[in-house]
Amino acid sequence: MKRWLRQRVDAAYERLLSREISGAPTHVAVIQDGNRRYARKHGGTAHEGHRAGAETTEQILEWCHDIGVEELTLYAFSTENFERPDEENEALFDLLCEKLRKFAEAERVHDNEVRIRALGDVEQLPDRVREAVAFAEEQTRDYDRFVLNIALAYGGRAQLLEAVRGVADSVDDGDLEPDEIDVEDIEDRLYDRPVRDVDLIIRTGGDERTSNFLPWHANGNEAAVFFCTPYWPEFSKADFLRGIRTYEHREESWRRTRARRALALLGAISEPELVEAHSIVDRFRDSLPSAERPDSRDVEANDSSGRAAD
Structure with missing residues (x-):
């Protein structure tokens, strides 16, 4: 009875949040934290936690589609994660291969014209993961209605450092004058294909930090940030909608601030x-x-x- 009541309350809350939301951010980035803690909480292994989290990943794609988000970036594997036990990472790599190939062949991915891309130093990953990445990118390369970025072997600071080195090399080669360096020169060297500025970062698991995630596209755009306590496998549509509401409130605040400043100048x-x-x-x-x-x-x-x- 209690479970039934809880489900009714959750469904009513989702409907309430949906009515409160009038728009959607273009680009949402998610730090999927808490898979291993979720597993420990339920007496399972880290692999079981990651597999439970993968189910939430599939759901958030549907939620983004429902409200009109156009780009989603998921922080799946950071450069720091290489320091975890080999057996844990190997199981995670197997799961990544499975899900990448499943997504690339899913009817809903092709029906909704989802383009799958990897961000990060993919060359550090095992051959089987690189092959799965290449397969997913090739299967969806002609789509542009929705972009799903998977951050793998990713470190935001390392990405910026590589971009700066690329600019320095161009200056040394005489292809670029120092006083001609602009934002586009950095962005062109960050990723092979354009990434939209991040409007909202969501982090699950209770930690309140962005962990070096998309610093150029998030901090430079002053993205809204939503921290929540549920572990990633527990993250619900209501939690997602609360994050969207946080973004809307921030946008509304900025509009009001700009309006007041403009009126004061009149x-x-x-x-x-x-x-x-x-x-x-x-x-x-x-x-x-x-x-x-x-x-x-x-x-x-x-x-x-x-x-x-x-």
Whole structure:
């Protein structure tokens, strides 16, 4: 009875969260933490925890599709993970091969035109994993409706270092002038194919850190971050929707801040620019709560007080 009631409550909460969400981030990145702790909690092995987590991975693809996310990056294996016991990593590599090939052949992947890509130093991985990566990428290379990035042998700092070295080599070769270096020169050397800026990072398992994950595309974009306590195999659609709500609240806060700053500057404009200012006010007004929305006459008042002070 208690389980039935819990399911009803969870379903009602999901519906409530769904109604509260009006949009979706373009790119969500997930640190899938807690698989091994989940296994210990239930008396299982690390491999059993990773396999349980793989089921959540399949579900989050459906959740992203439901709300309109266009790119998902999953932190599957970091460079630090190589330090774990060999038997644990070998079992994880077998699971990665199995799931990559399964995804690449799944009807829903092809029906939804999902492109699978690997991010990271894949050359460090065993041959069988590299072959599975190549197979998945080849099977889905013509799709672009949704992008699934799998971060394997990944370290954000190492990626940035390699990009900087590539820029330095281009300067040494005379192909690039130092004063011509721009954002695109770094991005072009980070990955073989473009990666969208990250809008939201989700981390499960209770730790509140981003672990060197996509630093260029997340920190540079000031991505929202949602930390939650469930281990990855326990992560639910309600948890996912709470993360999306966190992103929306952050975006709303930024819009309000920009609107207030813009409106504060309007008092300093000159009279010939007043007509254009009215149209600016109209655009910004909708970004503010109803109680804070200014009337166009506020601009005139601000302008008049500015001239009186002069």
